Amino acid sequence: MSRTTPAVPSRSDAVRNRRLLLDAAARTFAERGVEVSIGEIAQCAGVGKGTVFRHFSSKADLLAAIMLGMLDELESAGTALLEAGDPALALRDFMAAGVEIFVRDRAFCEVVGRPSLQSEQVREAIHRLRDVAEELTARARRQGAVRPDVTGTDVVLLLSGIQHTAAPLLVTEPEAWRRYLELAFDGITADTRRSLPYPPPRRLPLASPDAQVDG
Amino acid sequence: MSRTTPAVPSRSDAVRNRRLLLDAAARTFAERGVEVSIGEIAQCAGVGKGTVFRHFSSKADLLAAIMLGMLDELESAGTALLEAGDPALALRDFMAAGVEIFVRDRAFCEVVGRPSLQSEQVREAIHRLRDVAEELTARARRQGAVRPDVTGTDVVLLLSGIQHTAAPLLVTEPEAWRRYLELAFDGITADTRRSLPYPPPRRLPLASPDAQVDG
DNA sequence: CGCCAAACGGACCGATCGGTCACCTTAGGT
DNA sequence: ACCTAAGGTGACCGATCGGTCCGTTTGGCG
Numbered sequence: 001m002s003r004t005t006p007a008v009p010s011r012s013d014a015v016r017n018r019r020l021l022l023d024a025a026a027r028t029f030a031e032r033g034v035e036v037s038i039g040e041i042a043q044c045a046g047v048g049k050g051t052v053f054r055h056f057s058s059k060a061d062l063l064a065a066i067m068l069g070m071l072d073e074l075e076s077a078g079t080a081l082l083e084a085g086d087p088a089l090a091l092r093d094f095m096a097a098g099v100e101i102f103v104r105d106r107a108f109c110e111v112v113g114r115p116s117l118q119s120e121q122v123r124e125a126i127h128r129l130r131d132v133a134e135e136l137t138a139r140a141r142r143q144g145a146v147r148p149d150v151t152g153t154d155v156v157l158l159l160s161g162i163q164h165t166a167a168p169l170l171v172t173e174p175e176a177w178r179r180y181l182e183l184a185f186d187g188i189t190a191d192t193r194r195s196l197p198y199p200p201p202r203r204l205p206l207a208s209p210d211a212q213v214d215g
Numbered sequence: 216m217s218r219t220t221p222a223v224p225s226r227s228d229a230v231r232n233r234r235l236l237l238d239a240a241a242r243t244f245a246e247r248g249v250e251v252s253i254g255e256i257a258q259c260a261g262v263g264k265g266t267v268f269r270h271f272s273s274k275a276d277l278l279a280a281i282m283l284g285m286l287d288e289l290e291s292a293g294t295a296l297l298e299a300g301d302p303a304l305a306l307r308d309f310m311a312a313g314v315e316i317f318v319r320d321r322a323f324c325e326v327v328g329r330p331s332l333q334s335e336q337v338r339e340a341i342h343r344l345r346d347v348a349e350e351l352t353a354r355a356r357r358q359g360a361v362r363p364d365v366t367g368t369d370v371v372l373l374l375s376g377i378q379h380t381a382a383p384l385l386v387t388e389p390e391a392w393r394r395y396l397e398l399a400f401d402g403i404t405a406d407t408r409r410s411l412p413y414p415p416p417r418r419l420p421l422a423s424p425d426a427q428v429d430g
Numbered sequence: 431c432g433c434c435a436a437a438c439g440g441a442c443c444g445a446t447c448g449g450t451c452a453c454c455t456t457a458g459g460t
Numbered sequence: 461a462c463c464t465a466a467g468g469t470g471a472c473c474g475a476t477c478g479g480t481c482c483g484t485t486t487g488g489c490g
Contacts, residue, residue, distance in 0.1 A: 009466080009467080011456090011457060011466060012457070013456075013466095014468095037448080038448065038449085048468060048469040050450085050470065053448090053449065053450080054466095054468075058448080059447095112383075113379060115383070157381070157383060157384070158380055158395075160382070161376040161378075161379045161381075164375050164379035165375060166376075167375070168328075168330070169372070179369075180373075183373075183399070183403070184398070185402075186402045187398040187401045187402030226487055226488080227487065228437070229438095229487095232438085252477060252478080253477080253478065254477085263438060263439035263440060264439075264478095264479090265437095265439050268479065269437065269438075273479080274477095274478065274479090
């Protein structure tokens with residue numbers, strides 16, 4: 001039973017500020033994860049902290065609004081791909097679109113990976129996404145392109161797994177996830193064996209030297 | 216330049232409390248991640264909060280001590296497997312051991328996945344682990360068991376990826392990671408195709424209904 | 431036993447966070 | 461131009477955290 005503030009206000013300054021807030025929050029959450037403070041988001045949007053809570057009843061509410069937007073977007077992409085000619089390629093494209101969202105958005109990873117951060121609506125959106133993945137997978141399976149025991153749930157779960165595989169490389173090799181998507185896809189498909197499309201990373205990148213525990 | 220308190224104190228109560236603290240911290244970190252408070256760890260160990268900081272100069276120091284222990288353990292397991300008869304099986308067993316650590320320890324996942332939580336020693340331990348994985352992989356590759364362009368870095372990165380793939384299923388199906396380990400291993404190996412050893416999950420588990428953002 | 435350095439413990443500090451509220455500004459209809 | 465309700469704002473609150481400090485306890489040696 002999440003308390004949601006009225007969808008879109010009427011006054012012009014209110015709609016403008018709501019837009020600014022959503023943009024700022026999306027950017028900030030994506031870059032630094034769910035731990036960014038409301039104050040920082042407000043400052044980034046150029047409004048006062050109180051304004052945030054006028055538009056969103058809580059931080060979780062703001063976060064959910066943004067997560068829902070991306071989940072719906074991915075679901076739409078998946079639905080569109082159901083009409084594509086090549087079922088296997090469609091499934092692969094869907095997975096690529098999914099991993100790209102994970103890669104670009106740190107908060108997205110955290111929310112998907114931690115159920116305690118998920119509102120009821122987010123959970124429902126994830127399940128809808130699973131359903132679309134199920135259809136895409138079934139279509140590819142009927143064509144014999146994927147192993148018979150691979151499900152849409154597998155596919156959705158793999159999105160997060162692929163992102164986390166490539167995560168340590170993101171700073172130095174932002175496209176490395178393509179390598180692991182290919183590897184996972186090769187694990188999913190039956191007999192297609194081709195060389196990986198991305199060169200192997202030479203080393204684990206040494207990240208920033210600070211070792212703080214706090215956020 | 217991490218400030219580390221003297222390894223092991225002399226007085227009997229001090230050694231006992233240090234042991235209690237390490238055990239309590241390992242358990243608590245494993246179950247609830249790096250965000251557990253020092254106060255809670257102290258209470259769980261049956262000592263005062265000040266005692267924690269007598270033994271470890273900071274929370275990061277305590278965390279690093281525990282992470283180092285597990286990293287060293289895994290490295291030893293990998294080194295031992297270098298002597299095993301079947302190189303491919305040895306690599307697979309190493310990966311299984313690695314994923315099991317990830318699965319059992321939430322803080323371990325968080326530290327490996329977030330460089331800002333890694334002390335210099337932890338980073339070094341991860342690199343040593345990478346080296347061992349490299350040797351294991353090279354051995355399997357020489358035997359023709361893995362694709363020629365798969366590296367030890369790939370293997371280490373996949374450990375985290377596999378864990379995160381199975382993470383949402385952990386509550387209902389604690390052994391599900393074996394399915395994704397097999398899938399990843401099939402992606403790594405050349406032509407070995409066998410049916411997955413774990414049945415596909417029927418649904419995404421619906422987790423606890425709370426949606427708090429705070430720790 | 432008696433002593434004292436080492437260890438213990440918890441009140442305390444400063445910082446930070448999400449969220450509230452009472453006061454002020456302003457959009458926009460008349 | 462004016463009025464009013466909706467919107468904006470930042471000081472403020474309570475909770476929590478990592479870390480400190482100093483008065484108290486205790487292990488173990490002479």
